[in-house]
Amino acid sequence: MKAVVFEKFGEAPTIQTVPDPKPAADGVVIKVEATGLCRSDWHGWMGHDDGIRLPHVPGHELAGVVVAAGKQVTRWKAGERVTVPFAVGCGHCFECTSGNHQVCEHQTQPGFTGWGSFAEYVAIEHADTNLVRLPDEMEFATAASLGCRFVTSFRAIVDQGRVTPGEWVAVHGCGGVGLSAIMIASAMGANVIAIDLTDEKLDFATKIGAVATINASKTPNVVKAVKQITNGGAHMSMDALGHPTTSFNSIANLRRRGRHVQVGLMLGEHARPQVPMDKVIAFELEILGSHGMQAYRYQAMMEMIRNGKLKPELLVGKKISLDEAPAALMAMGGFEGIGIGVVTKF
Structure with missing residues (x-):
C-alpha cells in the first residue's frame, strides 16, 4: 500500500x-x-x-x-x-x-x-x-x-465541562478543536466567547455560534476582557490551543467555582505551564483534562x-x-x- x-x-x-x-x-x-x-x-x-x-x-x-x-x-x-x-x-x-x-x-x-x-x-x-x-x-x-478534535471537544463541553444553557463559555484558540467546541457549546445553549489572534477565525466563530469575540493580538488583557463581557468570568473555559499563555488565561478568566478544561496538548517545553493556583484555591475552581x-x-x-x-x-x-x-x-x-x-x- x-x-x-x-x-x-x-x-x-x-x-x-x-x-x-x-x-x-x-x-x-x-x-x-x-x-x-x-x-x-x-x-x-x-x-x-x-x-x-x-x-x-x-x-x-x-x-x-x-x-x-x-x-x-x-x-x-x-x-x-x-x-x-x-x-x-x-x-x-x-x-x-x-x-x-x-x-x-x-x-x-x-x-x-x-x-x-x-x-x-x-x-x-x-x-x-x-x-x-x-x-x-x-x-x-x-x-x-x-x-x-470534534469528539474531544464534545466530551470536553458536554461530559467534562458539564455546560448548561445560559452559562458563559470561553474558548481560547479557534483552530479545529476550538471551532468544534464553539459549535457544540452553542448547541448546548451556552453563550460562547471565541478568543484568537486573527479576525478571520473570529468572524467564522461568530457564524457558527459565538456571541462575542476577543482578538488576543489586539487586547492587552484577555482575562479582564472575558470578565467584563461575562460580568464576572466564564462558568466554563477551554484551552483549545495548548500553550502556557492560553492555559493560564483560561483558568484565570473563570468566575468562582468555574471549570477549566484542557484540550490543547501541552508537550515538550510546554508540559509544565504556570497555573494561578491562588485563584484555584480561593475560587474553588476545577481543572479538568479531556482525552478523546x-x-x-x-x-x-x-x-x-x-x-x-x-x-x-x-x-x-x-x-x-x-x-x-x-x-x-x-x-x-x-x-x-x-x-x-x-x-x-x-
Missing part, C-alpha cells in the same frame, strides 16, 4: 510503498477513505511522543470501510462504513469496564502506538469495543473530521448531528491528496487555518 512514512523525527516524511496490514484476531483492517490532518500528528513527527517507534506512519482521525476482520470479531464485517476514536480501549482493564475507554490503561492509538491512517489501509485492534458505525448519509470527510471520547458516547453526538443541532461538515476545511500530506504535516508547526484539513485522495 501507499503510505506517508517518516524515518527520523523532524525530517521530511516521504510517500513509500509498504506492506498491507493484517487484522489482529480481535481487530480489523480498514480501507481509509478520509483522514484528518491534526496538530497531534505534528507533535508525533517532532518526537514529542516517546511511544512512537521509527519508521512510522502517522494519522489518527480516520473513516473508511472494513475490508478484513479477525476471527474473534463478532460485530463487524467487510463492507461496513466505520470510524474509530483515536484512543482505542482494550475493553478489559478497570477503566474500560467502568466505561472510561478514553483513558484505558492499555490503550493503543493509530498513528502513535502503531502505524496510522496516512495510508491506504490501517489496522485497528479491539474492534468490537471501539468501532463506530457511520450513518449512510455522512460523508467520509465529515466522519474523519470527528475523529479527534468513548465509542459508545458517539451515539449522543450522532443524534445531535442527525437532527441538525451540530453541523460538523461546516468545519471541514481544505481537502488534499495523500501525496500532499507530508508538506501539510510539516506546516502544522504554525497555527491552523480555518477548519479541519482532510486527506480524501489516496
